[in-house]
Amino acid sequence: MGDSLDSVNPSVVGTMKAIAPAIAGSAIFTDRFTILSAIDLKLVGLASGAVAGCVVDVALFPLDTVKTRLQSGVTHSGPIFKGMYRGLWPALLASAPAAATFFGAYDVTKRIAGQNLELPEPVTHLIAAAAGDICGSAVRTPFEKLKQRLQAGMERTTLGALRSLIAREGVRGLFRGYSSLVVRELPFDLIEFPLYEYLKKRWAKEQGAALSANQSALCGSIAGGIAAAVTTPLDVVKTRMLIDTSDQSVNRNVLYYLRSVAEKEGARGVFAGVLPRTIWISLGGFIFFGGYEYTKAYLLHSQLLTK
Numbered sequence: 001m002g003d004s005l006d007s008v009n010p011s012v013v014g015t016m017k018a019i020a021p022a023i024a025g026s027a028i029f030t031d032r033f034t035i036l037s038a039i040d041l042k043l044v045g046l047a048s049g050a051v052a053g054c055v056v057d058v059a060l061f062p063l064d065t066v067k068t069r070l071q072s073g074v075t076h077s078g079p080i081f082k083g084m085y086r087g088l089w090p091a092l093l094a095s096a097p098a099a100a101t102f103f104g105a106y107d108v109t110k111r112i113a114g115q116n117l118e119l120p121e122p123v124t125h126l127i128a129a130a131a132g133d134i135c136g137s138a139v140r141t142p143f144e145k146l147k148q149r150l151q152a153g154m155e156r157t158t159l160g161a162l163r164s165l166i167a168r169e170g171v172r173g174l175f176r177g178y179s180s181l182v183v184r185e186l187p188f189d190l191i192e193f194p195l196y197e198y199l200k201k202r203w204a205k206e207q208g209a210a211l212s213a214n215q216s217a218l219c220g221s222i223a224g225g226i227a228a229a230v231t232t233p234l235d236v237v238k239t240r241m242l243i244d245t246s247d248q249s250v251n252r253n254v255l256y257y258l259r260s261v262a263e264k265e266g267a268r269g270v271f272a273g274v275l276p277r278t279i280w281i282s283l284g285g286f287i288f289f290g291g292y293e294y295t296k297a298y299l300l301h302s303q304l305l306t307k
Contacts, residue, residue, distance in 0.1 A: 105131045108131075236261060
């Protein structure tokens with residue numbers, strides 16, 4: 001992937017990581033946009049990614065809620081489809097700071113690795129994405145914790161969930177479970193990005209021509225969906241770790257939750273929520289791709305009219 005990825009930074013964070021390579025391939029500005037400054041193009045990319053990300057969050061949030069409830073192990077007194085948008089605000093509030101942190105680390109790491117290490121471009125991207133995950137997850141953890149407790153029906157309001165969490169676990173409790181996010185994201189990247197590259201090269205070879213943006217998006221969605229399914233056990237662990245309110249949660253790590261779920265619930269528990277998670281990651285890519293391109297075109301047109 002080239003430097004065009006820099007113009008679509010928010011797209012990788014959260015569920016959109018799977019489609020980022022496809023977006024990067026399409027973010028090529030033609031000569032008619034050369035009158036716009038690099039800053040203009042950067043802002044257009046950031047704004048387009050932010051709008052598209054919010055569209056995906058709102059449109060597919062019910063799938064995320066169903067997934068969380070299936071994974072939580074919490075018994076629900078009412079229908080599983082009740083309160084589908086509970087927890088949406090923490091998800092939306094996390095988007096911008098998590099994106100900025102992810103891509104700050106991503107950009108620095110990519111530049112350093114590119115200048116000092118002779119590695120294939122996909123490997124450099126993978127290393128940079130890992131650095132972004134490690135830093136971005138620190139920002140996302142408190143929001144993810146509040147979101148999932150609301151989704152699981154453990155709290156009714158965002159403010160109430162925040163007060164309850166701090167009262168019970170202190171400020172440090174906001175970040176407890178950070179390791180579970182990192183442990184989930186790194187294997188996802190390790191599966192998704194190489195698979196994306198393989199699918200793209202195989203398809204291009206079969207048709208004897210470079211892939212279109214939509215074809216690249218499809219490869220990204222397929223690769224992301226497969227990675228999502230395979231890493232579901234780690235997503236289950238993350239959910240259990242973030243919603244655990246017991247006094248013993250301080251001393252429990254990722255391996256404890258994985259072993260506990262496997263022993264008590266078997267394969268069904270380990271892969272709980274695999275279907276909504278896979279659909280969410282795969283479908284989200286296409287919705288984001290369309291929203292990003294539409295918003296980008298609109299903003300670029302508006303910018304040109306003012307020049």
